[in-house]
Structure formats: structure tokens, C-alpha cells
Amino acid sequence: MTAxxxxxxxxxxxxxAGSVQFQIDGDNFGPAEPVSSSGASFTGQILKGPNGLTVPGTNTLKATFTPADPTHYSASTPGSAGFTLSQEDxxxxxxGALLASTGSINNTTANVTLAATIKDITAVTGDPASDQYPGDIRNAIVTFVNRDASGAVLCSAPIGLVSLSDSTVGTATCTSTPLLANTTAGGSQYTIGIVVSGYYTRNLQTDDQVINVYIPQSNFITGGGYLNNTSSAGQYPGAIGQRTNFGFNVKYNKSGTNLQGNINVIVRNNGRVYQIKGNSMTSLATLVCTANPCPTTTSASTATFNGKASIQDITDPLNPISIDGGATLQVTMTDFGSPTSDKIGITVWNKSGGLWFASNWDGTRTVEQTLAGGNLSVH
Known part of the structure; x- marks a missing residue:
């Protein structure tokens, strides 16, 4: 904006002679500008100040003249003008999860892990609405809604950064209100919408995603192995060229009434070693192949499980350092029946917003990566 x-x-x-200080809602807008040709101006980006800016809404721009010769001239009474500040795109x-289970054959509802990556418009290459003024995406709020129920709110979440060095890309995650699973039709489908508010705006059905919630059967998954890091991301990523080891086992008990399991992930970066552990699973969803034989590279089985996880720095095993005790975990996998073809994607979100760890990040989401060693099994 130019003032x-x-x-x-x-x-x-x-x-x-003198200078003019511009202020927006009590916060300085740029430095004091020297008077030239009976005027002064400043062009800059409007940022959130200590007193805050109302977005959207009416704001007040004030200009105060301070003379260089206070003996013969007095400071001016501030002049002011109102303006409306629009939200950034x-x-x-x-x-988040596309397929979720109720967690038990006796439950008919599921609390689904919903997640989204939110980007400042400047972070989207080639977007016609882009501008040259990046903001801080943490000033946005994300609300997940049920489009099939007139936009009923499922949950809201703050946004945290994927990388502390980039304020334009963030993530948000929260757990939905209970969603009902149809007991006879293989599940229930829900259209999930993403509403961005605060200092940013976005609410378009082109961003909607359909998820399926179903009552599970006696499925189980197991696996172990390692990835060679190539594109890990987050605030605790795995270093390029180093290994990320993992092992997990998730299943329902014999009666199908309780989801049990655990996961252990070891991440290495710059001489530090981090451990991600989870033993509180909320959902296991599988799509088991039906061809004979299977799974194969052309007829695979897939699975997604969600839960809670803790993160520790275990570089010194005698003195572990806790990082987060209630992070949100999501693991997706594809079982091709061959250890050299199986793929996995591991995501750990900060419960307060942001990304702790992604095993293979494409700039927007975690993409499954082929195992460098080990095996996955979906049943």
C-alpha cells in the first residue's frame, strides 16, 4: 500500500523541513519519511503489528508531521483517512485420511483425522492471483466443514509452518466430530470442505475431498524396513542420503472390538537422532486386493492408519529430550507383494499446527516412497 x-x-x-510518520491503527507503517516538495509518502506491505489490524474491516491511516525546526514550527495534528483492508488469498x-474406520465392529461412528496444507498465494507458482508480497500463513485459521450438511463445522485448527524458514507454507490438523458409518452399504461418504479465514481467505468447492467412513472387519497390517531419504521435510526431517527406519504392527483384537498396535520410527539428521513412537491408534482402513494371486505389482493392497505419537531426541539415549507428546500420526502404504516394490508414507503433524516430519514431501503433501529395504503386509 502507498500512503x-x-x-x-x-x-x-x-x-x-521535517518528516511524516504514517501509522495504521496505532502501529507505525514504515519509518518517518522526509518531506519533499511539500509532501511525503511510503510504500510497503501491511503487516500485523502489536495493536493488530482488522481483517477484513475498516482501518485508520494517520499521518503526523514533525518539523525539523521545533522552535518556529509545531508538530501537526494527525491527519487521518479510513480504508478497508482485504484478506490475502x-x-x-x-x-488427511481418505478412508477411515470406526475403530471397532461395535462402533458406528468415527472421529476422523482431517488435515490440510495451506499456502500463501505467493507460494503457488504460476497462480494468476499471485503477488509479490508474502505474508505469514500462521495468521490464517482452518475450519473443516461437512458440505453435505450445509457446511456444518467438523473441527477447526491453527496453522503451523512446514519449515521455520518459510512463513508461506503451513499445515493444520484436527479430529472431526463423530461421523456415522452406514452398517449395510460398505460405509458412508462425506464431502469435506476447507474454509480458510483470519488474515487469509479461501472457501471453494474445487478444494473439497470425499472421504469414506466404514465399520472395519478383522484386518491387520505389519511391516518393517527403511527408506533412503531424498525429500524428507518438516521441522525434524531426515537428512538426504541417510536412512529412516520403521517398524509397525496394527490389528484388531480377536473379537474386533478394539484396535491395537504400535509404530516405531527412527529419523537421523545432522548428527541428531529422533524417535517417533505411537501406541494409540484411532483408525485402520484397508483395501485388500481380491485377484488371484495377489497382491502383485498390478493388483496391490493398500492401508491407512491414524493415531497419536510422541517425538523424542534420543541422540543421547540416557538423556532423551521430549519434543511433543501428543502429535498426530498418519501412515499410508501400498503392498505390492514384493519387498522391492512396497511403498510407505509417514506424516507427523504438530498438534498445535505445523509439520514435525514427512518421509517424502512434494511441497504440498507426503507421497509414498519405495522401500530401500524391508517389507509391508496388508491383510
Missing amino acids: SATIVTPTGTAAP ARAYYT
Whole structure:
């Protein structure tokens, strides 16, 4: 925005030397600008200040003149003008569970892990709405809604950064209100919408995602192995060229009434070693192949499980350092029946918003990566 002020003097007299300080809602907008040709101006990006800016809404721009010669001239009474500040454009990408189970054959509802990556418009290459003024995506709020129920709110979440060095890309995750699973039709489908508010705006059905909630059978998954890091991301990523080891076992008890399991992931970066552990699973969803034989590279089985996880720095095993004790975990996998073809994707979100770890990040979401060693099994 460009702010400008004119120094008005009696006819025939020149404006005295001095400077003009612009303020928006009590916060300085740029430095004091010297008067030149009876005026002063400043062009800059409007950022959230200590007093805050109302977005959207009416704001007040003030200009105060301070003379260089206070002996003969007095400071001016601030001149003011109102203006409306519009929200910045954001782009939203759903990254949460697409298939979720109720967690038990006796339960008919599920609390689904919903997640999204939110980007400042400047982070979206080639978007026609892009501009040259990046903001801080943490000033946005994400609300997940049920489009099939007139936009009923499922949950809301703050946004945290994927990388602390980039304020334009963030993630948000929360657990939905209970969603009912149809007991006879293989599950129930829900259209999930993403509404971005706060200092940003986005609410388009082109971003919607359909998820399926179903009552599970006696499925189980197991696996172990390692990935060679190539594109890990988050605030605790795996270093390129180093290994991320993992092992997990998730299943229902014999009666199908309780989901049990655990996962252990070891991440290495810059001489530090981090451990991700989870033993509180909330959902296991599988799509088991039906061809004979299977699974194969052309007829695979897939699975997604969600739960809670803790993260520790275990570089010194005798003195582990806790990082987060209630992170949100999501693991997706594809079982091709061959250890050299199986793929896995591991995501750990900060419960307060942001990304702790992604095993293979494409700039928007975690993409499954082929195992460098080990095996996955979906049943």
C-alpha cells in the first residue's frame, strides 16, 4: 500500500523541513519519511503489528508531521483517512485420511483425522492471483466443514509452518466430530470442505475431498524396513542420503472390538537422532486386493492408519529430550507383494499446527516412497 501526505501552508509559503510518520491503527507503517516538495509518502506491505489490524474491516491511516525546526514550527495534528483492508488469498490442499474406520465392529461412528496444507498465494507458482508480497500463513485459521450438511463445522485448527524458514507454507490438523458409518452399504461418504479465514481467505468447492467412513472387519497390517531419504521435510526431517527406519504392527483384537498396535520410527539428521513412537491408534482402513494371486505389482493392497505419537531426541539415549507428546500420526502404504516394490508414507503433524516430519514431501503433501529395504503386509 502507498500512503501519502501533503503539508498545507499559507499561500505563498513553502512547507518547512521535517518528516511524516504514517501509522495504521496505532502501529507505525514504515519509518518517518522526509518531506519533499511539500509532501511525503511510503510504500510497503501491511503487516500485523502489536495493536493488530482488522481483517477484513475498516482501518485508520494517520499521518503526523514533525518539523525539523521545533522552535518556529509545531508538530501537526494527525491527519487521518479510513480504508478497508482485504484478506490475502490462500490455497488449500486436503492431506488427511481418505478412508477411515470406526475403530471397532461395535462402533458406528468415527472421529476422523482431517488435515490440510495451506499456502500463501505467493507460494503457488504460476497462480494468476499471485503477488509479490508474502505474508505469514500462521495468521490464517482452518475450519473443516461437512458440505453435505450445509457446511456444518467438523473441527477447526491453527496453522503451523512446514519449515521455520518459510512463513508461506503451513499445515493444520484436527479430529472431526463423530461421523456415522452406514452398517449395510460398505460405509458412508462425506464431502469435506476447507474454509480458510483470519488474515487469509479461501472457501471453494474445487478444494473439497470425499472421504469414506466404514465399520472395519478383522484386518491387520505389519511391516518393517527403511527408506533412503531424498525429500524428507518438516521441522525434524531426515537428512538426504541417510536412512529412516520403521517398524509397525496394527490389528484388531480377536473379537474386533478394539484396535491395537504400535509404530516405531527412527529419523537421523545432522548428527541428531529422533524417535517417533505411537501406541494409540484411532483408525485402520484397508483395501485388500481380491485377484488371484495377489497382491502383485498390478493388483496391490493398500492401508491407512491414524493415531497419536510422541517425538523424542534420543541422540543421547540416557538423556532423551521430549519434543511433543501428543502429535498426530498418519501412515499410508501400498503392498505390492514384493519387498522391492512396497511403498510407505509417514506424516507427523504438530498438534498445535505445523509439520514435525514427512518421509517424502512434494511441497504440498507426503507421497509414498519405495522401500530401500524391508517389507509391508496388508491383510
